[in-house]
Amino acid sequence: MRALPVRIDAVLVQAVIAAALSFAHLHDLASAAGQDGWKAWAYPVSVDLLLVAAWRRLRSGGAKAAGWCWFLIALTASLGANVATAGLLDLGAVPAWLRILVAGWPAVAFLGGTLLAHGVTAATQTTERTPAPEPTAPEAPASASAAELPAAEPEPAPPATSPVPPALVALARKVADEHRTRTGTPIDTSTLRARLGVPLPLAEAIVTRLT
Known part of the structure; x- marks a missing residue:
């Protein structure tokens, strides 16, 4: 079986490097603010998940x-x-204010993630879930049946007349006068047509x- 060639995308590599560096910086800052052990590793995950949730909301087109x-x-x-973490x-x-921000971030991230995940408007939900009403045929009146109704008389068709130019x-x-003078009889339709x-x-x- 022939192995598929592996294509390395420069943009994907750049994204992995940027994510790893940002992840490490968030971990270092959380650790310096007093969040030790697994808690320091949870802060970068929380920030990245909130970024992804906000980006999905922007891509969905609702509540931008x-x-x-x-x-x-x-x-x-x-x-x-x-x-x-760049030396500044x-x-x-x-400082104490940064410790307070780091300690309060989980509540802020939880609130933002909840609002982004469950903040769909009621109008959108109703439009997506409510099926379109099916057309129903009109009911026939119960007081009279089709056999009891009088039959409608057909309207007489209008006479089909062709417009005749005055010159014709x-x-x-x-031509009819010449025919009458020559034969003594009125001209018929076939002769006039010919x-x-x-x-x-x-x-x-x-x-x-002519009549």
């Missing part, structure tokens, strides 16, 4: 204000840890105009 709010909060926590903060003497009527009248070279319905319409 809440998505942007929690995305910026998580991004600030991640960038703050990166900047704080003495990790051996962390004048020409047909001249003399004028018109269709039969039009010849019949011309004959009605």
Whole structure:
């Protein structure tokens, strides 16, 4: 079996490196703020999960204000840890306000994750869950059956008349007069049609105009 070639994506490698560095910075800051052992490792996971939840809300297209709010909060926590561990903060003497922020982060992350996961509007849920009503056929009246109703009389169809140009009527009248003078009888429809070279319905319409 031929082995598939492994393709290394530079963007994916860069993302792994950035995530590992940010994870380490968050761990170091939490550890310096008094969160020892497994608690220091839980802080980077909490920040990254909040970032992912906020990004999914932004991609879903609903309640973007809440998505942007929690995305910026998580991004600030991640960038703050990166900047704080870059030598601008003495990790051996962390100020009290930073210890308070680190200690209060789990409650903030839990609140943000809950709101992002369960903050779908009621209108969206109703639209997704409510099926469209099925069309129903109108019910027949129970007072009278089809056999009891009087049969409707068909309306007479309007006479089919072909529009005849006045010039053609004048020409047909001249041909009819010549035929009467020569034969002594009125011209019939077939003869008029042959003399004028018109269709039969039009010849019949011309004959009605001549009488």
